[in-house]
Amino acid sequence: MARYELHEGEHELLAVKPSMARLFLLLVCTLFLYLPWFLVRIVQNRFTKWVITNRRLISMSGVFNQTTITTGLERIQDVHYIRTLGDRIIGTGSIQVESAADDGHSVRIGFIREDEEFRDVLHQAIDERQHELRERSAPGGI
Numbered sequence: 001m002a003r004y005e006l007h008e009g010e011h012e013l014l015a016v017k018p019s020m021a022r023l024f025l026l027l028v029c030t031l032f033l034y035l036p037w038f039l040v041r042i043v044q045n046r047f048t049k050w051v052i053t054n055r056r057l058i059s060m061s062g063v064f065n066q067t068t069i070t071t072g073l074e075r076i077q078d079v080h081y082i083r084t085l086g087d088r089i090i091g092t093g094s095i096q097v098e099s100a101a102d103d104g105h106s107v108r109i110g111f112i113r114e115d116e117e118f119r120d121v122l123h124q125a126i127d128e129r130q131h132e133l134r135e136r137s138a139p140g141g142i
Contacts, residue, residue: 059107073129075099
């Protein structure tokens with residue numbers, strides 16, 4: 001079943017194909033190298049949570065030592081919505097929140113499924129909090 005023609009008096013001595021073992025070895029090495037990173041990301045994602053209240057954005061993370069970052073909604077200056085091609089394919093997105101803190105504090109909320117809803121609720125909560133604070137500071141306010 002050769003796809004070539006042999007000349008008269010010519011016969012095949014040996015025919016070889018590329019080894020799949022090298023490609024398989026490369027695949028196994030790649031998986032072996034990235035598997036620990038992937039497992040760490042799974043554990044980190046399992047123990048990370050972001051909460052929006054009517055006054056604060058709360059970011060909690062950590063497996064053994066839990067870190068909680070609380071940002072008042074009135075301190076939030078910028079909300080960046082990031083959705084890469086890969087995010088669009090798998091239906092996730094990221095949000096970068098920058099606050100008015102002296103240390104240039106920012107919170108990255110990444111790899112979330114309800115990214116558009118989270119962004120919209122956050123914007124709405126920020127607007128309502130600013131409106132509430134304006135009413136309080138107005139003469140005759142609360």
